[in-house]
Amino acid sequence: MHFEILVEDISGKTALEIIVPKIINTEQHTFKIHPYKGIGHIPQGLKSTSDANKRILLDQLPRLIQGYGKTFASYPADYKAVLIIICDLDDRCLSAFRKQLLELENSCNSKPKTQFCIAIEEGEAWYLGDLAAVKKAYPSAKQAVLNSYTNDDICGTWEKLADAVSSGGCQKLSKLGYQAIGKEKAVWAEKISPFMDIENNQSPSFCYFRDKLRYFSGE
Template sequence: MIVVLDSDDRSCVDFLAELKALLAQCHPAPTTLFRLAIEEMEAWLLGDRHALLAAYPKAKKDVLARYAQDSICGTWELLADAIHPGGHAAVHKAGWPLPGQLKHEWARNISSGMDVEGNASPSFGKFRDGLRKLVAHGLV
């Protein structure tokens, strides 16, 4: 089983410990890979600037330049500020379901051009490498 979650602003060490404690209560416990996107899944999209700019060539490069990879900074909001007209303020104002729709669109558009080897997100690299290890051992 592969479980991917946003860490939000939680301590990764503590959050993983909680998840592993829950897994330990399963009898039998399934083979499980836990991976955390640091702070949010959009960090993985921001990890490949070439794919992002290919999908959104009019993205605001000055906004993207402010992003420190895998930082706790309001990741999806920063991405919205870079690529969505009116930025995150317009998304917040519109309300649900727009944030979810946009996140889905961004993931589809950016990930289709993503270089999984060159992604700068450490949390994406851990996901990629963990998945490869499971495949190599025939567990997926």
């Protein structure tokens, strides 16, 4: 099986490059991860209208799904591939967001085998699902902050992780701006992902992603 995985930012790519080989046998299966520059919004009418060069994931999703559908259709019959789309839930309603994504997929004339995986509330929830990994990466992490987190809670997830592991916490990072936050998220991905125990992660949305990869790979 070959996996084409779309994520909304570079930190997601960094983490998944480390995590995916822990989930599937990369001697038997292949994967490629494509980072975008933000999540954006599902376009009205379910047709991409924004500039593709801006690389905003949801804005381009109708075009992307149809493009992958045509590409996958051209593969030999014995070559199996699946499109995995990973989105942060943020402050959306999970059931409504999933319904929108499925409606978008169903509206595409040419569509590949597709699986949506939603990180609840944000990708950092997958790190916080493994507090032992966070502590190994950041031995001086604030235990009280980590202990106050409930898995897949809607609570400002990256801010919670920043308060636990970053000097000055989320308040300092927020003042430094979006680029500084993005760089810090990439550092978290590099440092925490190698220590993650994928079998015992407590984030339900991470386990859903893990189990879907194994389902498609037959492992």
